[in-house]
Amino acid sequence: MTTPAQLDERYGRGPRRRLPMVLTIAAAAIVVGVFGWWTWQGSADTVDVTGTGFRLVDDHSVTVNFQITAPTNRPVHCIVEAQDEEFGIVGWRLVSYPASEKHSRAFTEHVPIVSAATTGLVNSCWVS
Template sequence: MTTQEMLDDRYGRRRSPARRWLIGGGIVLAVAVVALFGWFTVSGALDDVDADTTAFEVVDAHSVSLGFQITAPPGSAVACAIEAQDQEHGVVGWRVVELPASDEHARAFREAIPTTALATTGFVNSCWVLPNPAD
């Protein structure tokens, strides 16, 4: 036995084959978990819809005109909840608009929101991809 082998035995630096398999299995499992997390992140982002309010105009005490643009997956119909609020941030108008599918990635729209009182702002609350009727 060499000096190095004696030192390895003395200080426990030798690894048994079972320990090597355990470490290897742990590494493979960790890589699989990271890959699965990455896949879920990417697949969830493929159907994301981004909406930005570009303009709003208080038409009168019963209506707000809202300009907005969306970025959505091409070929997907989208629905957006648009909202009007008063000075105290209370919701005075709310509406869901369904936007038809298009081959374009980014599109701009202008919609009217009926209100129950004078609004001071209008904005897009949220947007989502509608299920495909063929599915």
């Protein structure tokens, strides 16, 4: 014959052990905290770029106008490029900007080209 204590143990109605539950909750909290930190840290260093125009100066250079929004007091580096009508890169330039108190700044950069360009743009920017 089955006793009430055996039935309680079989169907989980007996005394519960809290240590595994507490450890599981603690591990889940640590995992969520780590992923939250990685997400915040990654977004804190982002640089947003808005192209405001370009102008073909002559057969050897393009002027690119753009605005960056970056973290304050961090140097920023950008790759500015010129492309032809088939989106091939015909000129590019790496530019570096010193740290600044301003969150948003506007720039105009000249890019030397090797053949006819139809557009100028900022490929990417990052903080260092």
